[in-house]
Structures are given as C-alpha cells and as structure tokens.
Amino acid sequence: MTILLNSDFASHRSSPAVAELAFLGPKGTYSHQAAYDRFGEGVRYVGRPTITDVYESVRSGECPVGLIPQENSIHGIVIESYDALRVPDFGSKVFVRGEVTIKIQHCLITRKGVALQDVKRILSHEQALGQCGRFIKSHLKDAVLVKTPSTVAGVEAILNDEREGRSSAAIASSVCERLFDGIQVLQKGIQDQASNFTRFYVLARSVDWQLPSNPTSFSPWSYESPRNKGLLRIRVSETCDPLPDFTHSRSQVTHGTGGSDLASLLSVLGLPICRLDRRPLLGAKTFTNLYIVEVDGGEQSFDSAGSSPIASDIAMGPDGLGRWVGGATDLEMWALRLREATGRVVEAGGDAEVLGCW
Ligand SMILES: O=C(O)C(=O)C[C@]1(C(=O)O)C=C[C@@H](O)C=C1
Numbered sequence: 131m132t133i134l135l136n137s138d139f140a141s142h143r144s145s146p147a148v149a150e151l152a153f154l155g156p157k158g159t160y161s162h163q164a165a166y167d168r169f170g171e172g173v174r175y176v177g178r179p180t181i182t183d184v185y186e187s188v189r190s191g192e193c194p195v196g197l198i199p200q201e202n203s204i205h206g207i208v209i210e211s212y213d214a215l216r217v218p219d220f221g222s223k224v225f226v227r228g229e230v231t232i233k234i235q236h237c238l239i240t241r242k243g244v245a246l247q248d249v250k251r252i253l254s255h256e257q258a259l260g261q262c263g264r265f266i267k268s269h270l271k272d273a274v275l276v277k278t279p280s281t282v283a284g285v286e287a288i289l290n291d292e293r294e295g296r297s298s299a300a301i302a303s304s305v306c307e308r309l310f311d312g313i314q315v316l317q318k319g320i321q322d323q324a325s326n327f328t329r330f331y332v333l334a335r336s337v338d339w340q341l342p343s344n345p346t347s348f349s350p351w352s353y354e355s356p357r358n359k360g361l362l363r364i365r366v367s368e369t370c371d372p373l374p375d376f377t378h379s380r381s382q383v384t385h386g387t388g389g390s391d392l393a394s395l396l397s398v399l400g401l402p403i404c405r406l407d408r409r410p411l412l413g414a415k416t417f418t419n420l421y422i423v424e425v426d427g428g429e430q431s432f433d434s435a436g437s438s439p440i441a442s443d444i445a446m447g448p449d450g451l452g453r454w455v456g457g458a459t460d461l462e463m464w465a466l467r468l469r470e471a472t473g474r475v476v477e478a479g480g481d482a483e484v485l486g487c488w
Pocket residue numbers: 154158159160161162199202208234255257258279280281282328
C-alpha cells in the first residue's frame with residue numbers, strides 16, 4: 131500500500147491555485163488512496179459522504195475534479211457510479227477525463243479486544259461485502275451484513291455505536307489502523323481471491339480541462355491507461371424494442387416495427403469497443419435500456435509527463451487547472467472523432483452522447 135499518511139493527503143492545504151478534488155470519504159477509503167496515487171499533492175482533497183455526492187460536487191462546480199469507483203475485478207461494476215452515468219447532466223456538465231486502477235486488500239476490522247466469535251454484524255460498502263463473500267460464508271456465516279456508504283463509514287460506525295460496536299466488524303483497508311485509535315485488524319486479505327483491483331474514473335467539468343499532474347508520488351500498484359479512451363451513452367430508439375410495453379394493458383401491446391438495433395448502432399461507431407454495460411433507463415417505457423460503451427482510441431502520444439497533450443498549449447486558469455489554448459492536440463482530435471462517431475449513431479436512428487474522453 132503506497133498511501134502517504136504523513137501529508138494527510140494534503141487535505142488541509144488551501145491554496146486557491148490548487149484544484150479541489152471530490153472523493154468518496156472519509157479519508158482512508160480506497161477512493162482516497164486511488165486519488166492520492168493519481169494526484170499526490172497536486173490537488174486539495176474534499177471527502178464527500180456518497181458517490182452521488184462526489185458526482186454532484188463536480189456537477190455543481192463545487193470541485194472541478196472528482197473520482198468515483200467504476201469496477202472491481204471480483205464483484206463487477208459499481209452500481210451507484212453507473213447510476214450517475216445515467217443522469218442527463220453527465221455528458222454536458224460532468225465528463226470522465228481519466229482512469230486509475232489500484233490493488234484492493236480488504237481487512238476485517240473490529241474494536242480492540244473483540245474476537246472473531248464475538249462478531250454478529252459486518253459493516254462495509256456493498257462492493258467490499260461482495261468481494262469478501264467466501265470469507266464471510268466460511269467464518270461468519272450467521273453475521274448480519276450492513277451496507278454503509280463507504281468502507282471507512284463502516285469503521286466509524288463500529289467506533290461510534292456503544293450498543294453494538296463490540297459485536298460488530300467492518301471491512302476496510304489496513305490504512306484505517308493508522309487513522310483511528312481503538313481498532314484492530316483481525317484478519318488481512320479476506321477478499322475472495324488474492325488478485326483484486328478496482329478501477330476508478332476521474333471526473334471533470336469539461337472535456338478540454340487539463341487535469342493536474344502528480345509531482346509527488348508514484349505507486350507500483352496504481353495503473354493509468356496509456357491509451358486514449360472514450361465513454362459513450364447510447365440508447366436504441368424505442369420502436370425497435372422487442373418487448374411489450376408492460377405499462378399498458380394487454381390489448382395495447384405493440385412490438386417493434388424495425389428501426390435501428392443495438393448491433394447496427396455499435397457498428398456505425400466505427401471504433402474498437404472495450405466494454406459494454408447496460409442500465410435501465412428511468413421514466414421511460416418498461417425495460418428501456420441505456421448502454422454505456424467504452425471505446426479505444428489507441429496509444430496516447432502525449433509528452434513524457436504523460437498527462438499533457440502539448441505542454442506549451444496549456445495555460446493555467448483561476449481554478450488551478452490547465453486549459454488548452456493552442457491548436458488541435460491529439461486529445462482534441464480524439465474528442466472530435468468521438469463526436470463524429472456519436473453523430474453517426476444519431477443518423478442511424480439512435481441516441482448517443484459523449485460522456486468521457488481521455
Ligand atoms: O468505500 C470505499 O473505500 C471506496 O472507495 C468505494 C469502493 C467501491 O465502491 O468499489 C472502492 C474500492 C473497493 O472496491 C471497495 C469500495
């Protein structure tokens with residue numbers, strides 16, 4: 131673990147030239163560690179209580195940068211983050227601008243003096259509970275599972291709950307042992323398999339903001355993609371939905387009469403697809419889907435700093451973030467290709483928006 135606690139993740143610095151980054155707090159969460167691995171002392175860290183609040187901080191302009199968990203290698207996508215990707219403002223006021231992946235090693239944490247056989251409740255983020263299912267089944271199969279907004283919120287809850295704190299455990303990072311008095315790590319590495327990684331999206335308010343770089347730390351566990359990526363939201367027109375509309379009575383059931391289907395919309399994109407996720411669209415016909423599509427733009431050809439398209443093209447704004455000021459950069463060209471690809475989907479009869487470009 132490469133977390134640097136001596137700086138407190140720079141959370142108390144308040145230079146106006148330093149951009150504020152919203153993350154799922156409190157400090158010590160995996161989100162905090164991922165953000166610190168990516169940005170080091172380059173930003174000021176602002177913990178928010180839920181993933182939705184992180185999204186909202188960026189959307190409202192409170193913080194120009196944010197970080198949300200996207201997927202875990204054992205338990206799959208982070209539903210609350212994908213729910214943010216469904217919101218119409220994602221793609222107009224908030225964009226994915228980068229990614230970072232870190233290794234996850236979960237610990238069973240209790241108040242000091244509590245033994246495994248005393249544990250009747252386990253508190254954690256639903257992702258952590260899901261990643262540790264085998265351990266829970268074999269060692270604590272009768273324990274009640276309690277979802278908390280983050281792993282560290284679970285640790286705080288066992289410390290604050292005078293009535294049930296002594297019969298509870300949290301699942302969180304070993305970093306918590308250094309952050310909180312009165313707790314102990316009962317067991318380390320309790321996830322279903324030793325290899326466990328979570329990938330995070332870096333959010334910003336526009337596709338043309340240059341993210342702050344990290345001058346201070348390098349983690350062997352964190353991984354930033356060296357490739358250009360794009361994130362798109364695609365919706366197939368309702369006329370080709372093959373399912374009946376369950377919101378109407380049987381006599382009104384109609385089936386699709388043609389139009390575009392998902393496969394043809396994906397083929398007109400003309401870009402390699404790295405992943406495809408689906409979420410139901412709220413407020414629409416029953417079983418209407420939104421598809422979240424990640425596409426690959428090939429090797430990045432940025433400068434050796436790894437983050438700026440062409441260093442001389444960047445000017446610092448009052449928010450502490452760089453902005454492109456010169457001619458078209460590789461990233462701008464990639465953003466253009468993504469917009470053209472979504473244009474082709476719309477021409478083919480679907481809906482498509484760019485949610486991210488990095
Ligand atoms: O609760 C935290 O510590 C988080 O940062 C959230 C989160 C997630 O949502 O996936 C991040 C990484 C781990 O997979 C477990 C939980």
